[in-house]
Amino acid sequence: MCGISGIYAFNDAGRHFIGNLKASTDAIEKRGPDSQGHFVSSCVGLGHRRLSIIDTTEGGAQPMHDETGRYTIVFNGEIFNYRELKAKLAAKGHTFQSQSDTEVLLKMYITEGKSFLKKLNGFFAFAIYDKQDDSLFVARDRMGIKPLLVYKDADKFIFASEMKAMMAFNIPKKLDLTSLYNYLQLNYIPGPASIFKGVKKLRPGYYLHIRNGKVMTKAWYKIPYDKKKTKNNPLNYDQQQKELVRLMDQSVERRMIADVPLGAFLSGGIDSSVIVALASKYTNKLNTFSIGYKDEPFFDETKYANLVAEKYKTNHTVFSLTNNDLYDHIFDVLEYTDEPFADSSALAVYILSKRTREKVTVALSGDGADELFAGYNKHMGDYRVRHAGWKEEAVLALSPLWDVLPKSRNSAMGNRVRQFQRFSKGMMLSNKERYWQLATFTNEKDARKLFKKQIARVIGKKLFQKRKKKILENIHQDGDINEVLYTDMQLVLQNDMLTKVDLMSMANSLEVRTPFLDYKVVNFAFSLPESSKIDGGMKKKIVQDAFRHLLPEELYKRPKHGFEVPLLKWFRNELKPLITDDLLSDQFIEAQGLFEVEEIRKLKTKLFSSNPEDIHARIWGLIVFQYWWKKWMA
Template sequence: MCGFIGYVNGTNPLNHKEIIENMMNTIIHRGPDSGGIHADDQVTLGFRRLSIIDLTEGANQPLYNEAGDIVLIFNGEIYNFMTLRAELVDKGYQFKTHSDSEVLLHGYAEYGFELVHKLRGMFAFCIWDKKNDLQFIARDGFGIKPLYYTENTTDGTIIFGSEIKSFLPHPSFKKEFNNDALRPYLTFQYSAMDETFFKGVYKLPPGHFMVIKNRKITKIEKYWDKKFSASKGSLEETIANIRETVAASVKAHQISDVKVGSFLSGGIDSSYIAALLKPDKSFSVGFSDYEAMFNETNLAKDLSDILGIQNERKYVSAEECFKALPTIQWHMDEPQSNPSSVPLYFLSELARKDVTVVLSGEGADEIFGGYEWYKPSAKMQKYEKLPLGVRKTIAGLAGALPKNAYTNFLKKGAQTVEERFIGEAVVWDEKDAFNVLKPAYRKGPSVHDITKRIYAEVPGDDDVTKMQYLDLNLWLPGDILLKADKMSMAHSIELRVPFLDKEVMEMAKKIPTEHRVNEADTKYALRQAALEELPEEWAKRKKLGFPVPIRHWLREERYYNLVKEAFTAEYAKEFFDTEQLVTYLDAHYKGEHNYARYIWTVYVFLVWYNCFFIEDTKWTKLKGTRHNEMASHSDL
């Protein structure tokens, strides 16, 4: 639902209504139904609405209290708004709409900053409290909804909003490339720092709120944590708790005054959500020419038939994917090379023809332990019975031998989880990334500089829990949820994630580690719980992810030449040893090595950089246009 942009006015005399209108136009895809502006001597706020709950004009934003001294702009959904509304009515508050937005307005008046502890939902919002001269800005606990802010301006303006691109039209904003962001990106495949690829532009971390008072950022505070605290309940109790809590979450997430559908692959996560929701339609995407290798749409169709749901599916070609890539990266705001962003873009486009809201299965892997990384290896468990000192000595000897599966095993066996696991995504080897970069871009933080602060929060947990906690706080908001939000909102569709619910997380925190991951399976208890709703074939199917045939595309002459042109472009030489890039590309093209992810990650960055720093005037002219118009601007 929606998007917003706002700023605390700086010292330069500006036409704030004209400026905020231009800024709002860059995110019209987030809210095509209506727009609204608040402008006064201190604060300027803009809002674009995608109408989901209470479709009347009275629910449009900015929203004001009766006195007009509290102003709200809000992106997201509050799923417990009816309960909160009843509490506030009992306290004497009068509501003029049936929207969830108004709960935030009166909730702040009653509870102040403590409001965030009462919210169950996905959200990013700003409340302008005129009487106390402060802006209260908050983001949901998982980071489902994005929220950026910056003080990197020429006149003291503080800008905040749903998308970075909306900062660009402000005349005081200083658009600068962040040299430190590229090094970790190559390994993580996404922007892994709080500071973004735009210098001085930051993400408000999930589960945090920020206070701006007297035109200064005075507080950034964490209000919710996702640390596990496992109990000793039986497997039967765990399964019963999962069934009850997930079913209740799906029920809460289907509240809407518009049509709701479901994304559906062949895996357990989206299948479980679809089985509980039972929408009229489900939506799936595959790849033309690779149906046998990269296709779960048949599985989605089979389950839809079993559930009595109509399945809509689309096959996407390599040409469509490459053509759409600049548009995809423009919507992402920062380079993001997770290949699944591409099919997700087309999946959202497909769903938007029929519905405005979709439910999806993101988050189950991080909460319930679904990644193969988490699963203990029987061989490694036996090897780790040797003293660590002995294993380190063996690893040192293995380091002098040629790399192979055996030496990698011996070296891994001498590492702690903090040393060997940096998150679900690992693309470029860190040493290779360092060597391919020009010196000015080698100064960014190492991957362990980024992960160690998160690991430091859970020093006493077991290895599985540590890995889950890292992914919940890094990979999930930085990659999974960001692309889910940006790719769905690119097509003016709201994506909801019932597994990433406050009540689900509070329940999951107590699940014993062996019920999450064990030698038998990943997501062990969740799979058992899903058997009540799904055929065993779906409940127990191994995780496939969202496979994309990039390695095959890059061995076609047409796309090899397209990427080579980008690798040898003059602006690429600013960042990379381009001769080394072409060496990787040629080796992959000839089938000598699979460097597809290395190549794709660099290529995506160059496409993104071209959009925002080379041909940025062309892209900023797109403000106010819809996504289908933008798709024609894809000549890279």
């Protein structure tokens, strides 16, 4: 697990920027604190920051060259089946100078070309330079677990793991207003776009090849989803459960490879508990880590995490946090964020990663299961709309009541009213528009109103609708929940969940591995019918049923509580000066020239009223953007 950056110059003007390579790798030091390396030729510069996981000796250092000196690689990630691939190469007469997966990756490319990608099991972003061909090959893993940004103009091509490394090359920092418009709705920016015009995110499962001044981009993997095949899966439900257990067991075993201390996150939920149960088979004393919330007992699930830890005799550590502990790290998160990203749960992930890194260098995580197997409340809501009965019709009939009653996430009754209102509105929408409603915090009209009128006119409605249409292209009116999950994999998982985990773990030099996102598990998940994943009474059905024999029964007798960072409390107290006197002040907004002062005032009035509803999520999105603007743009 590392950080990479690089440049390929098309001409003399482009070569001038190779001198920025070290500044680029310096910018991502936290991704690789153990060492750094650089390779420079006449038209190429490759940089690497190393977090040593496999082969921690100098033999695994990068950039790495083959024995002839023709090929050079920089690589971020892990190849979990590298030993198997290495054995096959050795049987054909290849020799190796290190014990690293990087050398295996390089030799696979040398011997098999682009087709070798399909043989890799792992997560990665890498670049390989061929000195003889003067070509550059860049690729990203199937699910987008490892990030890769790219930029191209007439003089040069640049790539990097993070935006701060891109900015070190002095790329044009011109706001993509359509991306900002998207951000104000979602609280993150969906790829392949970024906050800057010209900077793109290489799509997951894609590679890019530069040769003779031409850049070719091509998909090498797509999730094999076919609606007809899911409905005709040859396995019965019992067989499906056994196959899922087998695939997950193999996935976890692969991810236990490390030459440094390894552990697992253990939240007390089903997903992380499954990972711990399986991982405990492959180590004597697994290190496990949980967060507890002293000031928010409603969200504290350490009781359930402790049950799993006791069952599997893990070396368990609970980090018990107060709201002050959370608040103390807000500015650490804001400082590290180099593209606007406002999922507030990133704060808890940051602290968990920081504390976990004090004990281990690698942690297993249950991420991905909700998107694969329908684990979110929104999935149950969508399912019930599609299979509506008298209860759902009653909620719809009472829509006028939900509109006038107080709504807030901070009380049980207010939250229920909020959910009923959201559900009833969703019942009146098409499948595509309901998905968009459930994915966003702010509707299109309200997000557009935030901009100054002259800015709003510049935001291309056609470009926004084109991007939105692409995101929703796999949802049809006659479809089922699998289409929703497939879209979640492209939108929510890639751009929110995986971005959050990568950013917050790398900010603390911690590698996080996600067994549910092994491509064999993903391929299997999208061969299953809707009925195996969700019904009227159970979300994530096959995961709960398949692993029931491994988990404490108490885990099945509790409601699922996603943690809510206490933003509203902070906005009305500790963070109030940041809102009223700094980032959202009339003076700052006016000087910035992007947003309407009066519209921002309305949001602040709502925030400090007795009925704030969900306004805190919108305010947090604005604060994150304003902080980013002040640091990187002002």
